[in-house]
Amino acid sequence: MTRRMTDDRLLDIIEIWGAEAHGWPEAERAAAEALLAEKPGRFAPALAAARELDLMLGALPEPDMPRALTDAIIAAAPKPARGLLPRWGGMKAPWVPASGFAAAAFGLFMGLTIAPVASADDEVNAEVQELVISALGFEPANYTLEEME
Amino acid sequence: MAFTSDLDQITRAAAGDAAAVRALVNRYSPGVLALATRMLGETAEAEDVTQETFIRAWKALPGWEPRAKFSTWLHRVALNLCYDRLRKRREVLPDELPDRADVALGPQDALDQAQRVKAVEAAIARLPERQSAALTLCALQGHSQAEAADIMEISVEALESLLARARRTLRGELLDGRKVS
Numbered sequence: 001m002t003r004r005m006t007d008d009r010l011l012d013i014i015e016i017w018g019a020e021a022h023g024w025p026e027a028e029r030a031a032a033e034a035l036l037a038e039k040p041g042r043f044a045p046a047l048a049a050a051r052e053l054d055l056m057l058g059a060l061p062e063p064d065m066p067r068a069l070t071d072a073i074i075a076a077a078p079k080p081a082r083g084l085l086p087r088w089g090g091m092k093a094p095w096v097p098a099s100g101f102a103a104a105a106f107g108l109f110m111g112l113t114i115a116p117v118a119s120a121d122d123e124v125n126a127e128v129q130e131l132v133i134s135a136l137g138f139e140p141a142n143y144t145l146e147e148m149e
Numbered sequence: 150m151a152f153t154s155d156l157d158q159i160t161r162a163a164a165g166d167a168a169a170v171r172a173l174v175n176r177y178s179p180g181v182l183a184l185a186t187r188m189l190g191e192t193a194e195a196e197d198v199t200q201e202t203f204i205r206a207w208k209a210l211p212g213w214e215p216r217a218k219f220s221t222w223l224h225r226v227a228l229n230l231c232y233d234r235l236r237k238r239r240e241v242l243p244d245e246l247p248d249r250a251d252v253a254l255g256p257q258d259a260l261d262q263a264q265r266v267k268a269v270e271a272a273i274a275r276l277p278e279r280q281s282a283a284l285t286l287c288a289l290q291g292h293s294q295a296e297a298a299d300i301m302e303i304s305v306e307a308l309e310s311l312l313a314r315a316r317r318t319l320r321g322e323l324l325d326g327r328k329v330s
Binding site for chain 2: 025054060080
């Protein structure tokens with residue numbers, strides 16, 4: 001707001017904004033200070049009255065911000081989105097899923113290695129084995145396929 | 150520059166950055182609490198308003214568009230919450246407003262500082278709410294003419310009118326020992 005600085009306007013400024021020039025409207029401050037410097041006696045009573053009220057207002061203490069209130073406000077603040085969680089967000093540790101994979105692989109390996117595997121080929125092999133052993137003049141019941149190998 | 154810094158912190162706070170949240174709270178909550186305390190004259194209610202103001206801010210952050218300064222927006226929300234509470238008070242307790250003459254002070258009164266502070270606080274609390282808001286924002290919190298007008302959503306001329314009446318009333322009550330209509 002730009003206005004021509006007059007005695008009346010400066011009196012208004014002092015009444016409205018107080019005695020301290022730093023609190024006056026920025027756009028008018030320089031002109032107001034120039035006029036004040038030009039006629040100090042003209043504005044002295046208004047400045048004195050305004051300063052008295054300024055001092056009373058300036059003596060009011062600022063309320064303390066309670067810690068509990070700060071904490072409550074912060075607790076209600078936005079939380080990080082799920083996509084912004086750390087790399088292993090939601091998991092206890094990186095070795096947890098890895099150990100599962102390792103256990104499954106070990107189990108599969110052991111199963112293939114030592115578990116008995118039955119198939120139609122096994123029955124054919126047993127019959128062939130029996131025939132071979134008989135043809136050689138041995139008693140099949142005393143021999144197994146493993147022994148033949 | 151505070152405005153740029155605010156934007157950065159608002160963006161980070163909206164994403165849940167705890168440091169940015171804390172910075173915004175530390176920077177602005179004391180001013181919001183002070184405004185609410187002066188407007189309402191009651192600590193517990195002022196704290197409720199402060200908390201509610203920030204809860205609304207947190208909800209607004211994800212879609213925040215910097216049309217206004219964050220501090221202006223916060224103070225405007227706080228002020229409107231105060232107006233709401235003052236209106237409710239008037240509806241509930243229409244006959245319990247303090248009598249102006251009960252605490253009017255004359256210059257001859259020998260008051261210690263604590264009494265004087267109480268008298269000033271009481272006089273501000275008795276001002277019409279918009280005068281009280283204008284005085285608090287400008288004379289007590291140091292907001293500029295434009296900022297205060299923006300917070301109150303009024304013209305600069307209207308702000309000056311409110312301030313002039315507020316200061317005249319206080320001067321009359323506190324310094325001249327006379328009632329001002």
